[in-house]
Amino acid sequence: MPVLDGSFEAFVTNLGKYNEGELVGEWVHFPTTEEEMKKVFERIGIGSKDEFGQVYEEWFITDYDCSIHGVSNLLGEYENLDKLNYLAARLDEMSRSELEHFVAIMDSGCDEVNDLDDLINLTYNLDNYDFIPDIKDYDDLGRYYFFEGGYNIDNKFGSFVDYIDFERYGEDCAINEGGTLTDAGYIRPTGDSWNRYFDGTLEDIPDEYRVTGSGEELEQPSTITVLVVEPDRKPYVKEIPSSLESLQHEVGGDIEAVYPFEEPVAIVCNEEGKMNGLPLNRALRDDSGEIYDIVAGTFLVTGLTDDSFGSLSPDLLRQFMTEFKMPEQFAKIGDRIVAIPMISEEQQKQTVLEEKSSIVNENTSGMAVDGHIGTWHTIDHKEIDGHTFWLMEHDTFGDDASCIIVDERGELVLSHIYDGFDETAVNLLRQEVMPVEKMPDDSISIEEMKQYGYKWGGMLPMREEAAAEVMKSCQIYRLYGDDTEGLVLDAKEIKEHAAKGGIFGVEKADWVAELEKQNPLKAAEMSLEDDYGMIDGIINNGPKEDKANEKGGKTSIMDRLKSAKTAQQTDKLSPHKEKKSEREI
Structure with missing residues (x-):
C-alpha cells in the first residue's frame, strides 16, 4: 500500500x-x-x-x-x-x-x-x-x-x-x-x-x-515587463521602472487604468488622451466584435499583482502582442465607427513572410507552443488523411521530456508523446481529422473547446443538455481546461461538472458510429459493402477494426499515450536527486 x-x-x-x-x-x-x-x-x-x-x-x-x-x-x-x-x-x-x-x-x-x-x-x-x-x-x-x-x-x-x-x-x-x-x-x-x-x-x-513570509507586505519589484502599444506602430516589449512616474512618462500624462479583458491585465493609458487630441490608437471590442471604445495615444498592457501593476507573463505577452498587432485607423460610416487595418505594401509583404515562416516544417526550431513552457523543434512528421502532423522535441530538455505533436499551423494537438507516431498516437490523430456530418451540440464548436483548454480535436464538445442526451447511446467525458478528461459514469456527474462551468465531449469515432446506426440506409449500405464490396464500387470487406480493443479500458487520452511507457522509466534532468522523476512539459 x-x-x-x-x-x-x-x-x-x-x-x-x-x-x-x-x-x-x-x-x-x-x-x-x-x-x-x-x-x-x-x-x-x-x-x-x-x-x-x-x-x-x-x-x-x-x-x-x-x-x-x-x-x-x-x-x-x-x-x-x-x-x-x-x-x-x-x-x-x-x-x-x-x-x-x-x-x-x-x-x-x-x-x-x-x-x-x-x-x-x-x-x-x-x-x-x-x-x-x-x-x-x-x-x-x-x-x-x-x-x-x-x-x-x-x-x-x-x-x-x-x-x-x-x-x-x-x-x-x-x-x-x-x-x-x-x-x-x-x-x-x-x-x-x-x-x-x-x-x-x-x-x-x-x-x-508560511515559507515565503509571514503575511507581511512584500516589496514591490523595481521593474516590470510591459507591452507598449503606440499609434501607427506594432507593439513591442519593454522593461520599465514600476513607479507611477515611469507609467506617466510612457503614456505622456496622468494615467488611467481600464480592465477590458478576463485575463489579469490592465490597459494603462493617458487619462486625457482624447480631450488633448492624441491620435487614435486601437479599438476595444465587446464579445460580439463590436467597437465600444477607442484608446487615444500610446498605452501599456501590464500584468496585475494583488494591489498594483506587474509584469506580463510570456504567455500574456504573446497573446496581447497578437491582439494589438495591427495598427488601425478609424472612419465613421453612417452611425458606426469602423476600424481599418493600417498596412502598407511593404507591411503586406512582411506579413506574408511572417505567416509563411510560422508554418511548421522539418527545419522548425525555437517555436513557442501554447500551454507549454520553453521552445520546441521538429524531429519527425507524418501524413494522415491529407493532413501533416509534426513531432516536436523540447529545445532545452530533449529526450528528458515527453514530446508533443502540432498541426501544420503549429497548433497543439497532442501532448505526452513518448513513442513518436506509434499506433495509439496515429489513431488519435486520425480522429482529429475525421469528418463528421453533424455535431452532437451546435451551440459549441471544436475551436471553442480548444480555447477552453482541451486540445484534442478527436473529441466533439457538448454542453449539459446535449451531454445528457448523448449519454443514452455513447460514452461521454467530462472535459477540463488543463487538457484532461474523465469518463462520465452517471447523470449526476453531468450536473455537477456543468455547475462548475465544465463542458463535455464524445469521441468522434463513437459519434460517427452512432450517426450511422441512426441512418438505416447508410447502415445497410455499409453492411452490404462489408459482405460484397459493392454499392459504390469500392471493395472494403477486409478485416474490420477491433473497436473494442481500440477503446480498451481507456479512462483518459493521456493514459493511452502513456500506455507504452510502463516498462521503462525515462531519466529526467534533476541535478540534486539521484532518483529521477518524470517531467511533463
Whole structure:
C-alpha cells in the first residue's frame, strides 16, 4: 500500500534562468521553514541580478515527487509555495491510520478533489469517508458486512454460511453505497457535506505554515515587463521602472487604468488622451466584435499583482502582442465607427513572410507552443488523411521530456508523446481529422473547446443538455481546461461538472458510429459493402477494426499515450536527486 514516506518534494526552478535556456533549481523537501526556503532561493539565484542588472524574482515548479496516488497530477507549475507547505505539513501531522485513510480516499478517485486547495481541505474532511482497512476484494467486503453486521449472531446460520456468495453480496454493497476498493482497503462516502476549512486565499494560511513570509507586505519589484502599444506602430516589449512616474512618462500624462479583458491585465493609458487630441490608437471590442471604445495615444498592457501593476507573463505577452498587432485607423460610416487595418505594401509583404515562416516544417526550431513552457523543434512528421502532423522535441530538455505533436499551423494537438507516431498516437490523430456530418451540440464548436483548454480535436464538445442526451447511446467525458478528461459514469456527474462551468465531449469515432446506426440506409449500405464490396464500387470487406480493443479500458487520452511507457522509466534532468522523476512539459 502506498504511504507518504517523507518524499513530498518539488523541484523549484529559477524562471528567469529557465527562460534564458538554463535549468537552475533545487529539490525542496516539504514541509520546510521560511529560513530554509530563503537559503534555497539564494542557491538558485532568486534575488541575484542578470548581466543587465535585472533581478531574478520569479520561480516555478518543474517537477513533483509524492508517493500518494493522484496528488502530483493535481499540482501545477505555478503553485503557491505556502499552500504546498500547508498541505505537506497537514500530511506530516497525521497519524498512520489517518494517512492511510487519506491515501485510500485519493486512490478511490475522489471527485471532490480537483486542485491544491481541495487537497488541503480533504485533510480536514477525512470523516466524510468511511474507511475499512485490509479489505482486498468483494469477498472480504461481503464477509466483513455479514459477520460484523450482526447477521450471524451465535452462529445461527450454522453450516449454511458455506453456501453464501459473499463476493456477490460485497459487490452489491459497494454499488449501493458508492464505495470503492483500493490498495489500502475499502472506502465509501458518508454523504456529509464538506467543511471548507480553507477558503483558498493566501491570507487564510496559518502563519506557522508560511515559507515565503509571514503575511507581511512584500516589496514591490523595481521593474516590470510591459507591452507598449503606440499609434501607427506594432507593439513591442519593454522593461520599465514600476513607479507611477515611469507609467506617466510612457503614456505622456496622468494615467488611467481600464480592465477590458478576463485575463489579469490592465490597459494603462493617458487619462486625457482624447480631450488633448492624441491620435487614435486601437479599438476595444465587446464579445460580439463590436467597437465600444477607442484608446487615444500610446498605452501599456501590464500584468496585475494583488494591489498594483506587474509584469506580463510570456504567455500574456504573446497573446496581447497578437491582439494589438495591427495598427488601425478609424472612419465613421453612417452611425458606426469602423476600424481599418493600417498596412502598407511593404507591411503586406512582411506579413506574408511572417505567416509563411510560422508554418511548421522539418527545419522548425525555437517555436513557442501554447500551454507549454520553453521552445520546441521538429524531429519527425507524418501524413494522415491529407493532413501533416509534426513531432516536436523540447529545445532545452530533449529526450528528458515527453514530446508533443502540432498541426501544420503549429497548433497543439497532442501532448505526452513518448513513442513518436506509434499506433495509439496515429489513431488519435486520425480522429482529429475525421469528418463528421453533424455535431452532437451546435451551440459549441471544436475551436471553442480548444480555447477552453482541451486540445484534442478527436473529441466533439457538448454542453449539459446535449451531454445528457448523448449519454443514452455513447460514452461521454467530462472535459477540463488543463487538457484532461474523465469518463462520465452517471447523470449526476453531468450536473455537477456543468455547475462548475465544465463542458463535455464524445469521441468522434463513437459519434460517427452512432450517426450511422441512426441512418438505416447508410447502415445497410455499409453492411452490404462489408459482405460484397459493392454499392459504390469500392471493395472494403477486409478485416474490420477491433473497436473494442481500440477503446480498451481507456479512462483518459493521456493514459493511452502513456500506455507504452510502463516498462521503462525515462531519466529526467534533476541535478540534486539521484532518483529521477518524470517531467511533463
